[in-house]
Amino acid sequence: MKLFCAALIGSLILAGCGKGKEPAAVAPTPQQSAAPTDALTVTLPESMAARVKVGKPEVREIAQTLRVPGRIEVDERRLSQVGSSIAGRVTEVFVNVGDAVTPGKALAMMSSPELTNAQLSFLRASSTATLADKTFERARLLFAADVIGKAELQRREAEQKVAQAEFHAAQDQLRLLGMGPQDVARLRIDGDIKSAVPITAQRAGVVIERKVTQGQVVQPADQLFTVADLSAVWAVGGVPERAARSVAVNQLVDVEVVAVGKVIPGRIVFVSDTISPDARTVTVRTEVKNPDRTLKPAMLATLEISRAAEEKLTVPSTAVVRHSDKDHVFMAKSGNKFTLVPVDLDVEIDGVRPVLKGLSAEDTIVLDGAFHLNNERKRAGQE
Numbered sequence: 545m546k547l548f549c550a551a552l553i554g555s556l557i558l559a560g561c562g563k564g565k566e567p568a569a570v571a572p573t574p575q576q577s578a579a580p581t582d583a584l585t586v587t588l589p590e591s592m593a594a595r596v597k598v599g600k601p602e603v604r605e606i607a608q609t610l611r612v613p614g615r616i617e618v619d620e621r622r623l624s625q626v627g628s629s630i631a632g633r634v635t636e637v638f639v640n641v642g643d644a645v646t647p648g649k650a651l652a653m654m655s656s657p658e659l660t661n662a663q664l665s666f667l668r669a670s671s672t673a674t675l676a677d678k679t680f681e682r683a684r685l686l687f688a689a690d691v692i693g694k695a696e697l698q699r700r701e702a703e704q705k706v707a708q709a710e711f712h713a714a715q716d717q718l719r720l721l722g723m724g725p726q727d728v729a730r731l732r733i734d735g736d737i738k739s740a741v742p743i744t745a746q747r748a749g750v751v752i753e754r755k756v757t758q759g760q761v762v763q764p765a766d767q768l769f770t771v772a773d774l775s776a777v778w779a780v781g782g783v784p785e786r787a788a789r790s791v792a793v794n795q796l797v798d799v800e801v802v803a804v805g806k807v808i809p810g811r812i813v814f815v816s817d818t819i820s821p822d823a824r825t826v827t828v829r830t831e832v833k834n835p836d837r838t839l840k841p842a843m844l845a846t847l848e849i850s851r852a853a854e855e856k857l858t859v860p861s862t863a864v865v866r867h868s869d870k871d872h873v874f875m876a877k878s879g880n881k882f883t884l885v886p887v888d889l890d891v892e893i894d895g896v897r898p899v900l901k902g903l904s905a906e907d908t909i910v911l912d913g914a915f916h917l918n919n920e921r922k923r924a925g926q927e
Contacts, residue, residue, distance in 0.1 A: 675707070782827055790849075
């Protein structure tokens with residue numbers, strides 16, 4: 545019994561001494577202790593030395609062409625809205641969308657009681673003015689014959705001036721209501737009142753919108769037709785804000801319109817002073833000549849804007865490989881080793897990629913053969 549108690553006490557003491565001790569850590573294997581960047585590093589084999597060219601990035605003058613998506617729009621300086629000057633009913637419509645018109649061409653006819661009353665007022669004012677002219681002329685002769693006094697002559701002269709003013713006001717009212725100078729002159733001679741007046745085009749162009757039908761009652765505020773001169777149009781695009789400083793008014797642009805299968809030269813006529821908050825772009829408008837009217841509003845276009853040449857650090861396209869959906873280059877390390885590093889590059893121009901971020905002119909990289917070296921890196925990683 546004493547022997548059993550002694551054994552029990554000894555086992556308890558040993559258990560207490562071992563309490564709180566951590567188990568010994570297992571030493572990592574070489575593969576486990578390797579840094580994550582080891583997977584991006586490769587040693588250049590002797591067999592590949594002739595296929596790989598090493599050097600430094602080169603500073604070159606780059607004349608970049610900025611490609612901007614856009615669309616064809618009507619030149620608003622060549623756009624006119626045609627409406628009625630009076631309230632009335634449209635009796636005839638002469639044009640449809642797509643019809644070509646010339647200045648003064650009648651687009652529609654409308655009748656209005658207001659027009660009839662204005663013609664009556666004009667005829668009355670014309671008769672009054674004619675009578676006042678004759679009365680003043682008679683008074684002038686009587687004054688010269690010392691039949692009437694000077695006061696009477698001045699009264700007749702004042703009446704003549706008032707009558708002439710009323711006549712000119714009535715004449716202007718008819719022109720505001722849409723009657724042309726020839727129609728007004730004919731009305732004064734013939735006295736034939738017309739119940740309808742034409743709605744005419746103010747400029748040459750094409751009817752691109754019609755908002756009126758026969759029998760419709762219209763008001764002076766209504767826009768009935770839209771006429772556009774399409775001999776020149778706008779190509780409108782949005783330039784990314786980072787490239788906005790490289791565009792300016794009067795800069796030449798090539799406008800590519802796939803629908804017509806050709807590239808048309810243009811000139812920037814407007815650069816917005818504000819940035820679209822959603823797209824982060826600056827709106828530019830390019831004027832494009834369109835004498836044969838092949839360019840139609842709402843056609844899709846691409847604006848190729850040539851920027852001034854700038855000195856930029858560049859790498860050959862053969863130095864660039866894609867890894868994790870990003871551009872990378874192999875940078876030289878000691879011991880004939882190369883590490884794949886991420887870089888920010890612009891679009892390819894004449895076989896080179898301008899460097900935006902990630903490289904300096906002092907770095908040594910693989911200029912040619914990066915594709916083969918990357919395959920070697922992948923093969924070594926699999927092994």
